[in-house]
Amino acid sequence: MSWAESSSELLAKLISQLCTEDLLQPVDGRLELGSATYTFSSSRGAFGSYRVVPGSVRRTASGILGNDESEVATDPVQFLVDAAGVLGLSGSTVAGYVAELSSTLAADVRMASTAVGNEELLGLHHTQLEGHLTGHPLLVANKGRLGFSAEDSLRYTPEARTPLRLVWLAVRRGLAEFRGTPDLSEHSVVGRELGPAALEEFRSRLVDPDSYVWLPCHPWQLDHVVRTQWARELATGEIVVLGEGPDEYLPTQSIRTMVNVSQPLRYQVKLPLKILNTSVYRGIPEHCTLAAPMVTQWLRGLWYRDEVFARLGTELLGEVASVTVRHPQLSVAPGIPYQWTETLGCIWRDPLEPRLQPGETAWPLAAVLHRDAAGEPLVAALIARSGADPTDWLGALLATLLRPLLHLMHHYGITVNPHGENLAIICGPEGLPARLVVKDLVDDINISTDPVEARGPEPDSYARVLPRKPWHILRQYLVDALLLVLQPEFVMCGVGA
Numbered sequence: 001m002s003w004a005e006s007s008s009e010l011l012a013k014l015i016s017q018l019c020t021e022d023l024l025q026p027v028d029g030r031l032e033l034g035s036a037t038y039t040f041s042s043s044r045g046a047f048g049s050y051r052v053v054p055g056s057v058r059r060t061a062s063g064i065l066g067n068d069e070s071e072v073a074t075d076p077v078q079f080l081v082d083a084a085g086v087l088g089l090s091g092s093t094v095a096g097y098v099a100e101l102s103s104t105l106a107a108d109v110r111m112a113s114t115a116v117g118n119e120e121l122l123g124l125h126h127t128q129l130e131g132h133l134t135g136h137p138l139l140v141a142n143k144g145r146l147g148f149s150a151e152d153s154l155r156y157t158p159e160a161r162t163p164l165r166l167v168w169l170a171v172r173r174g175l176a177e178f179r180g181t182p183d184l185s186e187h188s189v190v191g192r193e194l195g196p197a198a199l200e201e202f203r204s205r206l207v208d209p210d211s212y213v214w215l216p217c218h219p220w221q222l223d224h225v226v227r228t229q230w231a232r233e234l235a236t237g238e239i240v241v242l243g244e245g246p247d248e249y250l251p252t253q254s255i256r257t258m259v260n261v262s263q264p265l266r267y268q269v270k271l272p273l274k275i276l277n278t279s280v281y282r283g284i285p286e287h288c289t290l291a292a293p294m295v296t297q298w299l300r301g302l303w304y305r306d307e308v309f310a311r312l313g314t315e316l317l318g319e320v321a322s323v324t325v326r327h328p329q330l331s332v333a334p335g336i337p338y339q340w341t342e343t344l345g346c347i348w349r350d351p352l353e354p355r356l357q358p359g360e361t362a363w364p365l366a367a368v369l370h371r372d373a374a375g376e377p378l379v380a381a382l383i384a385r386s387g388a389d390p391t392d393w394l395g396a397l398l399a400t401l402l403r404p405l406l407h408l409m410h411h412y413g414i415t416v417n418p419h420g421e422n423l424a425i426i427c428g429p430e431g432l433p434a435r436l437v438v439k440d441l442v443d444d445i446n447i448s449t450d451p452v453e454a455r456g457p458e459p460d461s462y463a464r465v466l467p468r469k470p471w472h473i474l475r476q477y478l479v480d481a482l483l484l485v486l487q488p489e490f491v492m493c494g495v496g497a
Helices: 003-020 076-087 091-113 118-122 126-132 150-156 186-203 219-229 231-236 286-304 307-312 365-369 378-386 390-412 471-493
Strands: 030-032 036-039 042-044 050-052 058-062 068-072 167-172 176-180 212-217 239-244 249-251 257-260 268-270 273-277 280-282 319-325 345-349 361-364 423-427 433-438 446-448
Touching (some): 036 076, 058 076, 118 378, 126 249, 176 212, 186 319, 212 219, 286 319, 307 390, 361 365, 390 433, 446 471
Antiparallel strands (some): 030 036, 036 058, 167 212, 176 319, 319 345
16 A cells, blocks of 8 residues: 555544544535635444545645645645644644654554455464554554654554563662562562573672562663663662563554563563653553552452353453552652653553463454455454354354443443453354453543442542543443444444444
């Protein structure tokens, strides 16, 4: 796919989403934006969504001779500039979003140039498949990643499909704090992640190894943030760079979460990256690192004694251990922007691999939205491989998704954020969706404002970590993150209506 084709698709997506959100109101496929008028062909999907046809957009504006000139439009940046007045956007907002759009487009072009067919995708392990998925179907600038250079994007993004090694740091106790579920000690986690040889080598680099808390760090974060923002602590020995760990990792779709490909039974690890992606800096807040093991242990208590979850075989990937590192000045100063206080820390998460039974395969939920190099939906290839009727396969997928999510919400008053990165599907040996995997808990768990007897006391009754939401907001999570995304895609694929 050429740059023009990728640009045309991104423009169609931008117009689709602005119209779906009712930020722009087209009349018969026509948008009057002051200095320019845009026309396009579109269809309407579920929940009032728009789907603009790529290549159908035209822009009409006054020519140099004063006459109106109409031409095919493919540039999302030009459209954003034209629409800024109607949208009420400031110049700084336009400039920032243009940077995110341009970065996303560059990534889309790179992905298109390396896209492969469905047959090859079907043979990939779920950790490898992550690097072929094209990103959130509704968020337009889904690969903004401001802060990454062009070379960084070729090295550290999921679509780079390049394994990397994490760098381990030792941080003085008092500056850093380890927390884990009751069955895990700090030494057991570090020992499990490093192995005996690396553990002994790193210990030899410290006079008093146990006076430090150890944690992994993304190599980009070390170079761009730790060596500058934490320069004093490095100079005084409060932070010591121990060296690269022994294992290789691949980034998932969220970029900052790494999956161990050398030792798949070891933990996944979530690390802060001071890059702006989907309009948010991707650090890890202190309240998340501190609360992750506590929230995991509480959810496990509900999960493992619940007969419905047991019968459905729903898997919970807990965030079992963490390290919090507080900046000695910025963490206590008032009014500091969050991107300066969320620069060091980590969360270790259960791996998926040990949860798979013989003959089972897994893939991220986002895979059902993917189209291959020929534009064919991956979901159609998954169905064909199973040999099942498309309606039966879709029914199995929806049952796998909705039964545990609805039970969690209605019985316990708890929702996760069930988008394509946070859920994975386990298929049985016959290829039918059979079990659900839920992950990314502490950042995306919400509970009902009303107390629910089955839920019992929350783990944060005094120091609030979990957001409390009214029931209609909890239900909206399922609609926005799951149904709104999946339904039009299945219709487009001809799988269901």
